[in-house]
Amino acid sequence: GIVGVFGYGGGVIGRYSDLQDQFPSIAHFHTVRVNQPGSYFYNTDYLRTLCDLWEYRGSGMMNLHGSTGDIIFLGTFTEQLEPIFFELTHVLQQDLGGSGSNLRTPSCCIGKARCEWSCYDTQDMCYEMTTHYQDELHRPQFPYKFKFKFDGCPNCCVASIARADMSFIGTWRDDIRIDQKAVKAYMGGDIKPNAGAHAGKDWGKFDIEKEVIGLCPTGCM
Numbered sequence: 001g002i003v004g005v006f007g008y009g010g011g012v013i014g015r016y017s018d019l020q021d022q023f024p025s026i027a028h029f030h031t032v033r034v035n036q037p038g039s040y041f042y043n044t045d046y047l048r049t050l051c052d053l054w055e056y057r058g059s060g061m062m063n064l065h066g067s068t069g070d071i072i073f074l075g076t077f078t079e080q081l082e083p084i085f086f087e088l089t090h091v092l093q094q095d096l097g098g099s100g101s102n103l104r105t106p107s108c109c110i111g112k113a114r115c116e117w118s119c120y121d122t123q124d125m126c127y128e129m130t131t132h133y134q135d136e137l138h139r140p141q142f143p144y145k146f147k148f149k150f151d152g153c154p155n156c157c158v159a160s161i162a163r164a165d166m167s168f169i170g171t172w173r174d175d176i177r178i179d180q181k182a183v184k185a186y187m188g189g190d191i192k193p194n195a196g197a198h199a200g201k202d203w204g205k206f207d208i209e210k211e212v213i214g215l216c217p218t219g220c221m
Contacts, residue, residue: 003030003078003081005081005096007138008085009102009138009139009140010033010096010098010099010102010137010138010140011032011097011099012081012096012099013031013032013033014030015028015029015031015075016029017029026075027077028077028078029059029075030081031073031075032058032081032084032096033070033071033072033073033098033099034050034072034094035095035130036065036069036071036097036107038122038127039109039111039113039114039123040064040069040110049092053084053087053088054073057087058076059074061074062074065107067159067163068098069105069149070097070098070104096138097137098145100140100145101144102136102138102139102140102142102145102146103133103136103137103142103145103147103148104145104148106126106130106133106147106149106150107126107148108122108125108151109150109152109157110122110152110157111123111150112152115157117153118152118153118170119152119153119171119173122158122168129150146166147164148165148166149164149168151167151170153169153170156169186206187206193206
């Protein structure tokens, strides 16, 4: 069946049991998607509030996070949906995520907040796109779902290549910079590979041509 909150076409996935007489406590088991914070930054007070809300209004079971990225509330009754939605939006200042044939909740890697490799501000870009496409996020109008994901660099920590329809991947736009002194120190053993984590095994002589230069995809090294 189709079930949701007033004014939104997405965010709630209807689940009903075929054996309601035998299992009345799970006659309805709707899933609610909650738009996650950028880069999945939480504090403990926020997490406790989410858990308390779901213990009171739902099953208490949660999934953090699915491929889309949302906080997933698993299992509640239809009559609980509007109270959950009111508390999320009016008390927690938190919106529902996307579900169904619409734009799914955009998600991003940790970006410039904590990562030295990020080539652009993934959180700012994700926020901009989320607010710009709010209508497409909450009111399904596509023939199928569509996902944005924002990776700050080609390490692809939010799996934008594998899990998105449109991937935003930060790319270095300058000459490749190589610290030649550090390379020589690495080859000479002054800098230990993996900070010495593999020192307990004889891996043979380090071959920079085979193990680094020959593997450079653009040949720039």
